[in-house]
Amino acid sequence: MRFLNTILDIVFPARCVLCGKTGVDLCRECLKDARGAERESAKWIFPLYDYRDKSIKKSLWLLKYKGRKRLASVFAENIYEKILEELSELSVMENFIDAILIPIPLSRKRYRERGFNQAELICQEIIEINKKTNLRDSVDTNTHFSDSVNMQLENNILIKPKDTLHQAHIKDRSTRLKNMVGTFAIKNEAKSTDLIKGKNVILIDDITTTGATLSEARKVLRQAGARKVIAFTVAH
């Protein structure tokens, strides 16, 4: 896979999807101009950008529907920074130090159609960044060890057995919440419970609209024994 990516990088050199600058898929300057998300009502959900921002909307669309997978690493970098920022407080207040990363899953049908889960791609990139960061911190004696966070990806715990109607198509809140019930399940319950019992979980998704999807996933994970569940998304 890495090898194939290298070949692809040579044949199709990275270009900012917005301004065309070469070298990156989405450049820092373009991202810097993107509008930040207004805070979600739920305190445990941390979205990065405002979905109404044209550049965010376009790049998420390219990632999801046009398979521009390298955009996942750009978003991962930004989410990772935000995670560290939030954890610097949570680690003290809530003893939230190590975390299990769980992407919001797609249904099997949707996964087959798309060939990948964008939230999972972002998680994989976050794990890579985390590994590199921890490695760098461990050789750099000036940084405090206590700053490093250990993240682990579990993409086989939370599953989505049924396809739901898109939340955006449902107008009223109670119908939206009802639509979500039974959306998620824990795969291989005994084994999964062992993995997440008493652990802190970070949910990752590309977009949160009403927070209903994340709330439902959180509920299922808490029932399976997860300690604290928070969520980060690219946009809101």
Ligand SMILES: [Zn+2]
């Ligand atoms: Zn750009």
